[in-house]
Amino acid sequence: MADPVSLDALISIDHLLSEEEKLVQATVRRFVKERYLPRAAELFAKEQFASDLIPELAELGLLGASLTGYGCAGMSPVSYGLALEELEYGDSGLRSFASVQGSLAMYPIWKYGSEAQKQRFLPGMAKGELIGCFGLTEPDAGSDPGAMKTRAKKDGKDWVLNGAKMWITSSPVSHLAVVWAKTGDGDARSIRGFIVERGMKGFETPTMHGKMSLRASPTGEIVLSDVRVPEQNMLPEIEGLRGPLSCLTQARFGISFGALGAARACFDSVLAYAKDRVIFGKPIAAKQLVQQKLVMMAMELAKGKIMALHFGRLKEQRDLLPAQVSLCKKNNVGVALEIARTARSLLAGNGILLEYPVIRHMLNLESVFTYEGTDEVHTLILGQTLTGESAF
C-alpha cells in the first residue's frame, strides 16, 4: 500500500497563499478545533448559540474583519475568506454569525452610514459588545425583496416603521438591526436603511423555533409596530435596492469560501471513515464505487477553492461584479451540499448520527443553499448576465 497524500498536499493550495494568509488560516483552524468543535454537536442538538464565544471571536478580530478603521481588523479579501472557511469547518451557524455581523450589519453602517453612526456603533460591534442583524426578507418577500411591505413614514424629525421581517439571523440576540424599508408607496427606489435599536418601543424579535438546519445560529423575526426611529439612525448615503444587495454581495463572497469549509469537514470525516470501515472483507476505501465518490468530492473541493481564491485575488484589486460573486456562491455552495450528501450516504447509518459532523453540515448547507440568494436566483442572475435577458 502506498502512503496516502492529503487533499491539501494534492492541490498544493499553500503555494498560492502568503505567509500571513497561512498563519490566519492556521490560527482560525486551531481556534475552531479547540474552542468550537468539542461543543459543535451539542450546540446543534440543543439549538443553542455559543454566545460565550463572542468575546473570543472579537479578540481574534473576526467581527467586521474585512472592514478598515473603527477597531476593525482590515483583513484582505483572501485572508477574510480563509478565516470564514475555517469557521464554517466548525459549523455554518458560527460562520453565519460572523458573516451577518461583519458583512450585513457592520458593512452597511461602514459604507453608507454617517460619521456619527460609524463612531457610535462600529467599535462596539467589532468588540462584540453590540450584536447586529440584517432585516430584508419578509414573509411575502424573499427572492423578490423589492416587493417588501415594510414602510417608513416621516413624522416630524422621526421615521415611524411598520412591518415584519422573517428569517433574520441573530435577530433574537441582537442589540441593533439594520432594517430595510420603503419610504414611498411601493417603489423599490424608495428603500432606505434604518438602524433600529433594542429598546425602541414597538421593536420585537421573536425567535423562530423548530429549524432543522443552522440550529446553532439563532434565527428570528423582526416585528415593527409604530417604531419611532430618529432621523440620525437612517443610513444617509444609500437609496434603493442597491443598498441591501451590495451588502449581500459582500456576504456572498465570504460564503463562497465558507461553504468549502463545511464540505472539507465532511470530506475529512468520510475519508477517515472509509479507511476504517471494513465491509466484505476490505475497507470501503478500497472499493471502486467509494473511491469514485471520494475523488468527486476532492475534485470539487479543489476547483471550488481555486475559484474562490481567484475571485479573492481579484477583489484585492477592485470590487467584484455581483455576477462574479453569484458564480462563486452558486458553485461552491452547490458542490458543498452535494459533497455533504454524498458523505452522508457513505457513512450510511452512522451518517445520520450527530456523533459525526456530516449530517450537521448537510442540514446546515440546506440553509446556505437558500439564503443569500437561492441557488435558482443565482442561476437567473448568471443567465441574465450571459444572455442579456431577464428570466426572473
Next chain:
Amino acid sequence: MKILVALKRVADPDNANKVKIPGSGDRVDTTGLEWKPNPFDEYALEAALRLTENGQQPKTRAGEVVVVTFGPKETETTLRAALATGADKAIRVDATDDQLDGDLVARALKTLVEREKPDLVVMGKQAVDGDSNQVGQILAELLDWPQATFAATIEEEAAGSVLVGREVDGGVAKLRVKLPAVVTVDLRIVAGASVYSTKTARTFKYNEGVRFAALPAIMAAKKKPLTEVKLAELAADTKLKVTYAKFQAPPARKAGIKVKDVAELVDKLQKEAKVL
C-alpha cells in the same frame, strides 16, 4: 521583566509515523514532513507572554519577550508566528539542524543572553524531535544562573524572584529562584491558573492552552524586528560534541487482537503473554 524564549521548529509530531530512515541509517529523512513549532516551546512562549502582561481583559503588556530560533531562512515563519502571538522581537541564528547539538545551542544562547540581558530565559523542557532535554540545563550551568526545570507553574514575585512549581511524585515542589534564571516548562504551564505576573490578579484565570494570534496582529507582525545572526558570531567553536552513530526505526508494531470476553482475555494473558 525581559524574557528570552528559545523556539525550535520540529517535524509535525502528529505525523511522527511518516519519519523515514534511509537504508544508510546515517540520518532521519525529513522530506515531505510538515514543520511545526515544538509544542513545549509554544508553551514557553505562552508562559513568557503571561509573565509580561496584566492578564485581565483586555490584556496590557508589561515587559518584553524576545524569541530566538536556530534554523534556515524558512524557520522565520515560526518566528513571525511568535511575533503575531505577542513576542516583541525575534532573532534567527542561521544554522541547519545537522550543524547543531544541545551543547552548541546552549553555548550560542549564552552569548545571546549576554547581549540581550534578559531577566529570565524560558524554554520548553525538551524538543519533541530529539527529546534530548539538555539545552536549558546546560545554558543555566554556562551562565551560572539558577535553574528550575519542568515547571508546571510560575509566579513572578516582587522581590526579583519567581516561584516555580514542579510536579513530583506525590505532590508539587515549589522552588524560589532568584533572577536572572533559566526555567524550562512542562505541559501544565498552559493551564488556566498556572502563570502569574505581579500585575495579574491571582483570581484571574486564563483560557487553557496557547493563546491565538489576533488577525490584525498577524499583519502587524511583519513590522516587528527580526534579525539574523551567524552561528559563528555567537560561538567561537562550532564543533559538535554529539555525533550520531546510526539511526534505526523501532520495530513495526504488530496489530493488536480483539478478544470475545474476559475469559478469553485471561486465558491469553496466562498462556500466550504469560503475565498472569
